[in-house]
Amino acid sequence: MKPKNKGSIDYKRILLPFAGISAGLILGGIIIAMQGVNPFYAYYYLLYGAIGNKQSLISSLLKTIPLGIVGLAVIFSYKAGIFNIGGEGQFYLGAVGATLVGTMPLPIPALMHVLLCIVAAIVFGGLFALLPGYLKAYKGFNEIVITMLLNYVALLFTSLLLQGPMQEPGTFFNRSSLFVPTALLPAVFPGQRLHWGIGIFLVLALLLHVLYRYTTLGFRIENVGLNRRASRYSGENTKHLMLFSMIISGSIAGMAGAIEVMGVNGRLVENFISGVGYDGIAIALLANLNPLMSILAAFFFGALRNGASSMQIATGVSSSFVYIIQAMAVLSVITMPGIPRIMKKMKARRVKNHA
Amino acid sequence: MSEILVLKNITKAFPKVIANQDVNFSLQKGQVHALLGENGAGKTTLMNCVCGLYQQTSGEIFINNQAVRIDNCSQAVAHGIGMVHQHFMLVPELSVAENVILGLKREKDFFIKIEDVEREVAELSEKYHFGLNPKAFIKDLPVGMQQRVEILKVIYRQASIIILDEATAVLTPQESEELFHIVENLVKQEKSVILITHKLSEVMRLADQVTVLRDGKVVGTVSKEKTNERELAKMMVGRDVLFDFKRGKELEKSLKMNVENLTVIDTRGIEKIHQLSFSLYSGEILGVAGVDGNGQLELSEALTGMTTYHGGSITLADKTYKHMSTKESYRNGVSHIPQDRQHTGLIMERSLEKNMILADYWKKEFSSYGFLNQKSITKHAATLMQSFDIKASSPLARIRELSGGNQQKVILAREISRGPDILIAVQPTRGLDIGATEFVRQQLIDERDKGTAVLLISTELDEIMQVADRIAVLYKGEFMGILDRDCLDVHEIGLMMAGVRKKEMEGGYDEA
Numbered sequence: 096m097k098p099k100n101k102g103s104i105d106y107k108r109i110l111l112p113f114a115g116i117s118a119g120l121i122l123g124g125i126i127i128a129m130q131g132v133n134p135f136y137a138y139y140y141l142l143y144g145a146i147g148n149k150q151s152l153i154s155s156l157l158k159t160i161p162l163g164i165v166g167l168a169v170i171f172s173y174k175a176g177i178f179n180i181g182g183e184g185q186f187y188l189g190a191v192g193a194t195l196v197g198t199m200p201l202p203i204p205a206l207m208h209v210l211l212c213i214v215a216a217i218v219f220g221g222l223f224a225l226l227p228g229y230l231k232a233y234k235g236f237n238e239i240v241i242t243m244l245l246n247y248v249a250l251l252f253t254s255l256l257l258q259g260p261m262q263e264p265g266t267f268f269n270r271s272s273l274f275v276p277t278a279l280l281p282a283v284f285p286g287q288r289l290h291w292g293i294g295i296f297l298v299l300a301l302l303l304h305v306l307y308r309y310t311t312l313g314f315r316i317e318n319v320g321l322n323r324r325a326s327r328y329s330g331e332n333t334k335h336l337m338l339f340s341m342i343i344s345g346s347i348a349g350m351a352g353a354i355e356v357m358g359v360n361g362r363l364v365e366n367f368i369s370g371v372g373y374d375g376i377a378i379a380l381l382a383n384l385n386p387l388m389s390i391l392a393a394f395f396f397g398a399l400r401n402g403a404s405s406m407q408i409a410t411g412v413s414s415s416f417v418y419i420i421q422a423m424a425v426l427s428v429i430t431m432p433g434i435p436r437i438m439k440k441m442k443a444r445r446v447k448n449h450a
Numbered sequence: 451m452s453e454i455l456v457l458k459n460i461t462k463a464f465p466k467v468i469a470n471q472d473v474n475f476s477l478q479k480g481q482v483h484a485l486l487g488e489n490g491a492g493k494t495t496l497m498n499c500v501c502g503l504y505q506q507t508s509g510e511i512f513i514n515n516q517a518v519r520i521d522n523c524s525q526a527v528a529h530g531i532g533m534v535h536q537h538f539m540l541v542p543e544l545s546v547a548e549n550v551i552l553g554l555k556r557e558k559d560f561f562i563k564i565e566d567v568e569r570e571v572a573e574l575s576e577k578y579h580f581g582l583n584p585k586a587f588i589k590d591l592p593v594g595m596q597q598r599v600e601i602l603k604v605i606y607r608q609a610s611i612i613i614l615d616e617a618t619a620v621l622t623p624q625e626s627e628e629l630f631h632i633v634e635n636l637v638k639q640e641k642s643v644i645l646i647t648h649k650l651s652e653v654m655r656l657a658d659q660v661t662v663l664r665d666g667k668v669v670g671t672v673s674k675e676k677t678n679e680r681e682l683a684k685m686m687v688g689r690d691v692l693f694d695f696k697r698g699k700e701l702e703k704s705l706k707m708n709v710e711n712l713t714v715i716d717t718r719g720i721e722k723i724h725q726l727s728f729s730l731y732s733g734e735i736l737g738v739a740g741v742d743g744n745g746q747l748e749l750s751e752a753l754t755g756m757t758t759y760h761g762g763s764i765t766l767a768d769k770t771y772k773h774m775s776t777k778e779s780y781r782n783g784v785s786h787i788p789q790d791r792q793h794t795g796l797i798m799e800r801s802l803e804k805n806m807i808l809a810d811y812w813k814k815e816f817s818s819y820g821f822l823n824q825k826s827i828t829k830h831a832a833t834l835m836q837s838f839d840i841k842a843s844s845p846l847a848r849i850r851e852l853s854g855g856n857q858q859k860v861i862l863a864r865e866i867s868r869g870p871d872i873l874i875a876v877q878p879t880r881g882l883d884i885g886a887t888e889f890v891r892q893q894l895i896d897e898r899d900k901g902t903a904v905l906l907i908s909t910e911l912d913e914i915m916q917v918a919d920r921i922a923v924l925y926k927g928e929f930m931g932i933l934d935r936d937c938l939d940v941h942e943i944g945l946m947m948a949g950v951r952k953k954e955m956e957g958g959y960d961e962a
């Protein structure tokens with residue numbers, strides 16, 4: 096994707112995610128109307144279910160956190176020219192790492208314990224991205240296939256652990272023991288479910304924004320992604336930098352896994368989330384690879400999913416319908432930059448037909 | 451004789467620049483019309499309006515005295531217009547025949563029989579003496595052949611108006627000569643040609659009419675009989691261009707780079723550089739002459755770390771390298787003007803100012819504590835734009851929006867202004883107008899006078915003879931000999947370029 100210049104704000108690029116979301120909602124609305132349901136009615140309940148009251152808003156935010164952080168992970172590798180489809184696997188391994196540390200009672204302060212869990216997740220997620228990163232950067236393998244296959248490895252490996260060494264003693268469920276209290280992510284507001292993962296997400300998005308916009312490291316990473324040969328020409332060790340980006344990408348996804356188990360479930364459960372890696376890709380695309388925009392995109396995804404069931408109960412529109420809206424939004428973002436060209440073509444054709 | 455193409459008051463405005471303003475132009479059937487102008491004068495843009503890549507902001511296009519609208523490339527093709535672009539638009543992984551039909555839209559072609567196309571391509575290639583194998587892959591063809599594919603593409607689409615944008619910039623003299631024959635052949639077949647070029651000798655050789663653009667406006671149109679190279683140069687640049695260089699006295703020399711038994715094997719296993727040894731000293735320009743394809747690219751890439759070499763060593767600043775990365779080369783003060791500007795030397799999607807600091811971002815001037823210093827980056831770019839006369843709307847302009855010659859100037863400005871110890875320049879003036887060419891050659895000499903060791907690899911013998919202190923001739927990956935500026939013999943260089951060693955010539959005298 097294109098980088099931007101400081102100083103000249105490219106409004107088109109910033110508006111694109113907003114436009115995509117609007118287009119997704121409009122197109123979705125048309126399809127709802129075709130089913131004989133008033134789309135405004137359906138969207139009212141969708142919105143109500145998503146942010147209608149404090150509880151529903153919190154639920155939406157809880158769904159936003161893992162999606163958004165994995166979205167950032169996808170952005171990180173993509174900037175260096177690597178398409179990381181393995182967010183899901185890295186997410187699971189991160190969760191495993193956090194669980195290893197988090198279920199262990201340690202004589203340290205709570206904050207330290209939480210940090211230690213996150214560090215473990217970063218290491219696990221990063222290491223799991225090491226292999227595809229190495230094969231891509233140094234050996235020219237196709238990273239898409241490798242990361243996708245590794246997702247299955249990670250998922251099955253987690254299940255294996257949860258049926259064996261990491262299983263909670265004395266149960267038949269495939270789940271780990273509960274985290275010790277010092278290793279749980281604290282709530283933002285006492286008594287509410289919203290945990291500090293939301294803060295971590297926002298800070299991380301801001302950090303990445305600063306990285307790409309203001310720092311030499313971000314400059315170099317984007318150079319590799321934009322033109323690997325020119326980057327090498329300029330004295331860059333592109334292989335190192337690509338591997339680095341992939342590892343960080345895996346670490347971020349791993350961290351998301353840790354935050355999810357530490358903030359929501361308090362333990363690792365088999366198949367506790369599904370599709371988060373792919374959703375991350377969709378969010379990265381919807382955000383047009385802009386870290387700040389990924390906040391908006393992730394919240395859009397989180398809110399849609401959270402509001403879906405109330406829409407279904409009130410109007411009968413199936414809750415899986417929100418996936419159509421999501422897909423429409425992402426497709427809109429991908430296709431919109433080409434629309435002026437298509438319009439021109441159509442105009443040209445009209446003129447020709449008249450002539 | 452009839453006017454086949456007429457442009458009336460064409461204006462093309464981009465958001466920040468007016469590339470063409472009220473341009474009038476007319477092409478006679480069966481003639482060659484040259485379009486001249488400095489870098490960024492608007493030649494490519496004007497022709498892009500004709501071939502449907504851009505739409506003019508105002509003005510009209512007439513073909514055979516009919517007003518036409520050209521909104522896209524297929525309409526241009528329908529009107530019999532075909533363009534060979536400054537930067538080729540071929541798919542390297544596809545065959546010649548496949549490239550020829552790529553993008554062609556005819557209903558009956560829904561199921562294409564590639565054998566038919568191959569036969570047609572072979573026939574056309576025969577008719578125009580192209581010598582192309584329709585089954586060959588583009589990536590295996592030398593540039594000159596690739597260009598013929600581009601021309602063939604245009605002919606295949608039955609173009610009657612053929613636009614060649616700086617067609618000879620990437621060709622060897624021999625290939626250019628062959629292209630001239632092709633153009634003459636085209637004209638014989640009643641086709642009309644628009645020729646964009648910076649080489650005035652080509653204009654005098656081929657053109658019937660000449661139109662000169664400056665800053666987007668027509669300076670004038672003259673017929674070839676009534677003009678000469680000098681006058682054309684003056685019309686273009688607005689002053690005399692004399693190629694009269696100032697060179698300083700020779701300085702005390704010290705060894706800057708020593709190459710021993712360098713051997714480079716390319717990806718297909720062919721030995722491109724064979725046991726090459728030479729030394730490069732401060733304060734000199736070593737010119738490497740030779741016909742293109744004799745290892746120029748591989749030599750420059752090995753010396754700058756862009757490619758690995760398979761034997762021998764390179765010594766820089768007392769350190770001998772058996773392998774060298776681009777970083778090591780850069781850190782030893784080597785600047786590199788690469789042969790391929792768009793894929794190697796620049797990041798097309800980035801701004802001009804960011805391209806100016808591609809390698810130098812870490813310097814105190816441009817960043818502190820890992821944060822880019824935006825103000826001084828912009829200032830640096832603005833300064834270089836001024837001193838190298840780079841035409842762009844601002845330092846923030848994307849490189850892609852710059853004219854071909856101005857893209858080249860960005861690289862030159864960056865690599866020369868760095869103050870290198872060693873400057874490796876490959877075809878540095880390719881695509882530059884004559885004013886800029888003169889300027890850049892003087893810059894190379896100035897660098898030498900400052901004590902830089904310059905290795906100039908160029909297939910233009912004129913360029914090398916004008917600036918080099920010593921001239922080496924590269925043939926099949928080896929130096930046929932190294933001559934001093936003071937005892938130059940063009941005939942001797944010619945023989946060496948054809949593969950005769952200097953020693954052999956001397957040996958010949960011994961025996962006699």
Ligand SMILES: Nc1ncnc2c1ncn2[C@@H]1O[C@H](COP(=O)(O)OP(=O)(O)OP(=O)(O)O)[C@@H](O)[C@H]1O
Pocket residue numbers: 464465467468469487488489490491492493494495496536841842843850851852853854855856881883
């Ligand atoms: N897509 C674009 N967007 C903005 N400006 C452009 C674009 N294309 C060309 N320009 C500007 O228009 C002017 C004319 O460019 P053009 O490419 O026509 O020059 P040219 O005469 O072909 O030069 P050269 O000899 O260097 O190829 C330049 O100043 C260039 O920066």
Ligand SMILES: [Mg+2]
Pocket residue numbers: 493494495536615853854855
């Ligand atoms: Mg041009």
